[in-house]
Amino acid sequence: MRPVHAPFPITRLRRTRQNAAIRDLVAETTLSVGDLIWPVFVREGEAIEEPVPSMPGVSRRSVDKIVDVAKEAADLGIPAICIFPYTALEERTEDCAGAWDPENHANRAIRAIKAAVPELLVMTDVALDTYNINGHDGFVVDGEIVNDQTNEALVKMALAQADAGADIIGPSDMMDGRIGAIRQALEGAGHQNVMILSYAAKYASAFYGPFRDAVGASAALTGDKKTYQINPANSDEAIRCVARDLEEGADMVMVKPGMPYLDMCRRVKDAFGAPTYAYQVSGEYAMIMAAAQNGWIDEDRAMMESLMAFKRAGCDGVLSYFAPRVARALSG
Numbered sequence: 001m002r003p004v005h006a007p008f009p010i011t012r013l014r015r016t017r018q019n020a021a022i023r024d025l026v027a028e029t030t031l032s033v034g035d036l037i038w039p040v041f042v043r044e045g046e047a048i049e050e051p052v053p054s055m056p057g058v059s060r061r062s063v064d065k066i067v068d069v070a071k072e073a074a075d076l077g078i079p080a081i082c083i084f085p086y087t088a089l090e091e092r093t094e095d096c097a098g099a100w101d102p103e104n105h106a107n108r109a110i111r112a113i114k115a116a117v118p119e120l121l122v123m124t125d126v127a128l129d130t131y132n133i134n135g136h137d138g139f140v141v142d143g144e145i146v147n148d149q150t151n152e153a154l155v156k157m158a159l160a161q162a163d164a165g166a167d168i169i170g171p172s173d174m175m176d177g178r179i180g181a182i183r184q185a186l187e188g189a190g191h192q193n194v195m196i197l198s199y200a201a202k203y204a205s206a207f208y209g210p211f212r213d214a215v216g217a218s219a220a221l222t223g224d225k226k227t228y229q230i231n232p233a234n235s236d237e238a239i240r241c242v243a244r245d246l247e248e249g250a251d252m253v254m255v256k257p258g259m260p261y262l263d264m265c266r267r268v269k270d271a272f273g274a275p276t277y278a279y280q281v282s283g284e285y286a287m288i289m290a291a292a293q294n295g296w297i298d299e300d301r302a303m304m305e306s307l308m309a310f311k312r313a314g315c316d317g318v319l320s321y322f323a324p325r326v327a328r329a330l331s332g
């Protein structure tokens, strides 16, 4: 029998932490460049690269510059980029027709990227907020965000993106039934191989602030998104959203934001075993950058640790504005 009060610790967990080699050998989780999706902002114009003030190190770029970014992504070994259009207040409309215009700057960017770097996966965002006069993800009728009418528009938007060559459609709007509607429409239009990464567990979060600046939605947005995005108090409800989206034909699912919702990453992965992604959103990025710029945390270490945490929590990959820097750090 083992003595209860042994003179030495029976288990020394520090033994396998004593040097880098053994730490590597016992590492349970790895972060690799193949785990990254790089979100980028596209705008009208030419040769434009305009910094987003609330997201240090992130810019809005014209289509030609986005192609440069796509080449950079491919050179770094990043498998996918995700396109978000910036639309100025004066270009926004109530009918959101720009959203499904085959010639809008997002669709032109998709075409230009697929022509220049065909092997790079291009993901899109499906929601009306980047074209809507009031900044909402759906149509607003008498002060309400209407569900089914919005789905019809989202289908048109997704089809235009698929026609432009998008590989992965990312519905981020949180309307009910949109995944099924988009899946059916894609199949009917011969886009059987176009994938859907559903923003399934998407919360009504304060952490989207800098993104709304980046896409020009902050000035437009009236009210909040609590009637369609999930209440941060809820966990089971998010699981029901994920189950529903998978049943309707989503190939992959997302938890968003990331770091405050690591519990959801783990629950979603364990419950469904589907390809699961976290979105390290703009506010999470801005927090790390702001603290680092003040000298309060080490930027590179915080960046790498935050991404590893998503992998540990069960995610297969991460959408992160740090993607190119992480890729560089991993390769060198």
Ligand code: PBG
Pocket (backbone or CB within 6 Å): 125, 126, 127, 129, 137, 172, 173, 207, 208, 209, 210, 211, 212, 225, 280, 281, 282, 283
């Ligand atoms: C829009 C959308 C948002 C984000 C991605 N798609 C903002 C929102 O829902 O208001 C946020 C991403 C980020 O904060 O980085 N449907």
